[in-house]
Amino acid sequence: MIVKGDKKTIRAWAFYDWANSVYPLVITTSIFPVFYETVTSTKDADCNVLSDMVSFFGFQIKNTVLYSYVVAASFAVVCMVSPLLSGIADFAGSKKRFLQFFCFLGSISCATLYFFDPTKLELSMLSLFFASIGFWNSLVFYNAYLPEIAEPADHDKISARGFSMGYFGSALLLIICLILVQVFKMPAKHCFWITGIWWIGFAQITFWRLPSPKQKSKISGKILGNGFRELLKVGYFVRTTKRLKRYLISFFLFSMGVQTVMLMAVLFAKKEVFKGCDTSGLIIAVLLIQFIAIPGAFVFSKVSSLIGNVKTLGVALFIWVFCCAFAYFFVYDQLNFYILAGIVGFVMGGTQSLSRSTYSKYLPETEDTASFFSFYDITEKVGIIIGMVIFGFVEASSGDMRASVLALITFFVLGFLALLFVPKNENQDFKKMDRGQRHS
Numbered sequence: 001m002i003v004k005g006d007k008k009t010i011r012a013w014a015f016y017d018w019a020n021s022v023y024p025l026v027i028t029t030s031i032f033p034v035f036y037e038t039v040t041s042t043k044d045a046d047c048n049v050l051s052d053m054v055s056f057f058g059f060q061i062k063n064t065v066l067y068s069y070v071v072a073a074s075f076a077v078v079c080m081v082s083p084l085l086s087g088i089a090d091f092a093g094s095k096k097r098f099l100q101f102f103c104f105l106g107s108i109s110c111a112t113l114y115f116f117d118p119t120k121l122e123l124s125m126l127s128l129f130f131a132s133i134g135f136w137n138s139l140v141f142y143n144a145y146l147p148e149i150a151e152p153a154d155h156d157k158i159s160a161r162g163f164s165m166g167y168f169g170s171a172l173l174l175i176i177c178l179i180l181v182q183v184f185k186m187p188a189k190h191c192f193w194i195t196g197i198w199w200i201g202f203a204q205i206t207f208w209r210l211p212s213p214k215q216k217s218k219i220s221g222k223i224l225g226n227g228f229r230e231l232l233k234v235g236y237f238v239r240t241t242k243r244l245k246r247y248l249i250s251f252f253l254f255s256m257g258v259q260t261v262m263l264m265a266v267l268f269a270k271k272e273v274f275k276g277c278d279t280s281g282l283i284i285a286v287l288l289i290q291f292i293a294i295p296g297a298f299v300f301s302k303v304s305s306l307i308g309n310v311k312t313l314g315v316a317l318f319i320w321v322f323c324c325a326f327a328y329f330f331v332y333d334q335l336n337f338y339i340l341a342g343i344v345g346f347v348m349g350g351t352q353s354l355s356r357s358t359y360s361k362y363l364p365e366t367e368d369t370a371s372f373f374s375f376y377d378i379t380e381k382v383g384i385i386i387g388m389v390i391f392g393f394v395e396a397s398s399g400d401m402r403a404s405v406l407a408l409i410t411f412f413v414l415g416f417l418a419l420l421f422v423p424k425n426e427n428q429d430f431k432k433m434d435r436g437q438r439h440s
Contacts, residue, residue: 009149012209014162016142019202020103021166022173023135024262026195027110027128028071030174030286031181033266034279035188037063039118048275056121064267064401068392070125071263074132075381075388081133082140082381083231086374089141095370096212099141103203106134111196114189136381144373145210147360156304159357160297163349167297171290173198178283230371231378237364238375244362246422247310248379251355254317254415255380256387257408258351261323261344263384264391268327268401273337281334285341292342293349300350301357309358310422316354317416319347321409328406387411 003009026032040063042051052063089095109131116124150158177194180186238245266282274282304312323344330336359376366372387408394404 004149004151005154006149008209009211010158010161012206013142013145013149014158014165016099016203016206016210017162017166018169019199019206020106020135020138020142021170022195022198023106023110023131025170025174025286025290026177026191027113027131028263029266030283031177031188031191032113032128033067034270034282035116036067037267037270039116040121049271052271054118054121056125062396064264064271065392065396066121066125067267068264068388070129071132072385072388072392074129075136075385077133078136079378079381079385082137082374082377083371085137086140086144086230086370089144089370094212095141095144096207096210098370099138100203100207102134102138102141103200103207104134106131106138107196107200107203109134109196110199111193113192116189116192136377140374140377141370143356143360143376144370146356147363147369152361155357155360156301156309156354159360160301160349160353163297163353164294167290167293167349169202171287174283174287174290178280182280231375234371234375243423243425246418247358247362248376250313250415250418250422251359251376252379252383252415253411253418254313254320254351255355255383256390257320257324257411257415258348259380259384260387260391260408260411261320261405262348263388264401264404265344268405269337271401273331273334285338288338288341289345289348292345296346296349297353299346300354303350304354308424309354309361310419310424313351313354313358314416314419316347316351317412317419319343320351320412321416323347324405324409324412328402383411 037052040052040054041049043049053060054063054066056066085098089098109127109129112127113131116127118124146155146159173195177188177191180194181188181191238248266286269282269285270279300312300316303315323340326336326340326343331340359373363369363372390407391404394407395401398404
């Protein structure tokens with residue numbers, strides 16, 4: 001049984017951020033993108049790129065464009081699978097089991113990146129594909145615990161705590177990997193199985209201490225269909241509530257920009273700034289982002305308690321617009337990239353933490369938290385798919401990754417404009433959404 005406000009439960013929940021955040025840092029942000037760009041490019045003795053084209057199922061495509069499309073495809077699968085499984089989780093009380101399954105899928109797939117072979121990209125990219133599915137689907141069930149373990153007044157603080165633990169834990173592993181690679185000359189590909197073990201190992205602390213929701217129904221053919229029916233019901237509920245609906249529209253728009261920046265930042269820096277053989281400066285920038293994100297999450301949480309979540313998110317989006325413009329016009333050298341990394345780290349921590357806690361605050365009193373967070377997750381992932389595809393398309397069309405960065409400003413501006421229409425209070429009263437009311 002889950003008791004709201006229990007400190008042990010909250011610590012166990014937050015610790016999963018410590019466990020799984022190594023995936024977005026090591027695999028999607030730092031070491032793997034550098035490894036991928038290196039092994040899929042043809043370079044001269046000074047590490048200048050001679051060709052960045054690769055063969056994929058007989059088609060010639062830029063390596064970074066292929067990367068963005070594969071990640072987008074993984075998000076498409078998450079969008080299709082998530083509503084089905086979240087409905088099952090709510091009906092059967094199996095959120096914890098699904099969290100465990102996708103944790104294992106993601107961490108094992110992450111470890112198999114050790115065998116990445118640029119001559120067999122069709123097979124090698126599957127590891128990245130399934131690691132992404134495991135990570136993002138696990139977050140659906142992880143996030144769904146937040147409104148169950150804490151009162152709305154504590155969501156901002158607890159969400160910030162989780163993200164901060166994730167930033168610190170992942171930075172610690174990255175430092176360990178850097179020491180192994182730089183000092184002990186260990187091949188970078190060993191970092192991938194180390195990351196997988198870290199993820200699956202520390203997650204056991206969460207699984208051991210986090211209570212399972214009350215067992216409700218056995219999984220049957222009827223429950224399998226309830227997944228999509230639940231998503232439709234959540235969609236109908238969202239459509240009838242102004243505040244939740246308008247917030248999700250804004251979240252959908254600015255997520256296109258935030259997540260695309262986070263997924264493509266290192267590949268941008270590798271191509272546009274750190275063009276030589278030495279990538280240590282790039283990894284330093286990534287660590288800078290991680291450590292500055294920790295106080296960023298708490299600062300934005302504090303500001304939100306003073307001026308409100310929506311206004312604080314509006315400030316964050318203005319900073320994101322500045323970051324994109326700064327990257328396009330000024331980031332040609334390492335100094336300016338370090339400046340940009342510091343600003344991105346600060347705003348990244350606040351944006352991610354507040355986005356999750358704001359949504360959880362706006363939810364009605366309900367037992368079906370997995371279905372609501374599945375809807376949230378799909379909103380985010382569809383936005384990321386569009387953002388990644390547009391990013392790849394603009395680069396492929398223009399031949400310039402900087403043009404793709406500039407295009408991201410549109411998403412932040414539209415997201416900010418949508419925030420202006422989010423009402424402070426919901427006009428209609430939320431009623432407890434139990435299964436009897438919604439299925440009558």
